[in-house]
Amino acid sequence: MSNKYHVFVFITCFCLVxxxxxxxxxxxxxxxxxxxxxxxxxxxxxxxxxxxVFYTFLWFYFLSKKNYD
Incomplete structure (x- = not known):
């Protein structure tokens, strides 16, 4: 994952909280x-x-995306 995903995850979760x-x-x-x-x-x-929780969902998403490609 690139740094833009890490920043996006943190900012999204912080704003939601x-x-x-x-x-x-x-x-x-x-x-x-x-x-x-x-x-x-x-x-x-x-x-x-x-x-x-967000990283768990991203991990499952990227894992399933890798299996289908």
């Missing part, structure tokens, strides 16, 4: 997600979890 965190929390702005330590830890953990 920020949107879920903003919708799910009691905060009134996204900047509060970074100012409170518990929210910041949750954003990091959820980003890593989503990156792992």
């Amino acid at each position: 920020l949107s879920i965190g903003a919708l799910n929390s009691n905060t009134k702005s996204i900047s509060e997600l970074f100012s409170i330590k518990i929210y910041m830890i949750a954003v990091v953990i959820y980003t890593l979890l989503l990156v792992g």
